[in-house]
Amino acid sequence: MEFFYIFLSFALGGILKGATGAGAPIVAVPIITLFYDVPTAVTIFVIPNLLSNLWQVWAYRRDQLPPALSYRLAGTGLVGAAIGTVMLAYLPTDFLTMMVGVLVVAYIGFRLAKPDWKLEYAAALRIVLPVGTVAGVLQGAVGISAPVSLTFLNAMKPERRQFIATISLFFISMAAAQLPVMIGFGLMTMERFWISCLALVPLMAFMPLGALIARYVPRGVFDKIILVMLGFIAVQLIADVIAGG
Template structure:
């Protein structure tokens, strides 16, 4: 049974405000990061299904905003379209199989992939995924990321690792990853409504959660524009490390 939400729960709403503010700052600076902070907090206050459903509207709006803001930096529209199409397909599959996917296995596999990638970057910092190699693997990575987003609300282990390996400049990275996230949210919304996951009350909570997120995005963008590409790359790696540790902790401890 899905937990009931309550707008009279001031502590729960306060936790959501803090989570969305921190997630918004990270997203404004790097282009990703809201779900990894917000989903666990909302799930702790309510439950996992509500957490995934609450995040879908803020995800769509925030990513559309970043697509518009960085639209001139979309260097490869072909890659963006592939990310959008295959990510949307994966998100549809993940939403349908929300209660049945072996999320523990997938989460631990993604954590292992992230750790291996971080170690590779430390040992061989010059490693880079060419555009030709990216085009060959974009469909598989996007579908996996979409399935993770639809099923557990967090797709960064697949897509952020993939895009970071391409060493995209910050504006290009942000618009590219935002296209991916927005396409998945556009599929999740009608699918969640159909399966009764996105109810009017949960949608209202999602709109409420977007308010602190909206205020935090410009702060993150201001921070992101004032750090060097080297620092930005290190920030992404640190984000991935935290993500991997959280996945391991959540599944094994």
């Protein structure tokens, strides 16, 4: 039954990724954490994250934002993800679970409070190095960088194709750092590796459905549905940690 929830989490992640070009971890990681733990959730997401974003980078290869921003974001994300993965190997599970719940709440709060916030390119270029590093650390430690990475990039208001190309490169760089560190620290077991490989199937299979939904369902309505679902998941994660403590 638990494998069904892994399938469901990646299917929902695929729908969100197909509709928006990103965001699969913000759905998949919390759901998997509910039934397993944070290390399992983060580890089995690495292969689907790497391969699905490789495909998107190739498909949107002519739409990258200027290298001064996109390469710096990806490079610092790589460094941050390596640091975060070491944290994942050592930090207590309850602490990591609470971090996932709190980050999801923070993401929801910012989306609701600042839906139209605009970040000028010059300002983004000045802060991209710390933003990429912090987002990478969060991705490595708890599998969710969206409160920083997606908020940062969305605030620049790029065209959809530019957004997908740039965020996909960022996710590739983080996954490339996570995988060898996970292997080195014993987080990526053979069982998790095969589950991670199989999880690519529902993620990729449901991305076209997300793209279809994006054509017919208003973006605002779709976003609200996702935020409500994430709210329930975040509350459950935080409540489980408190109850267990």
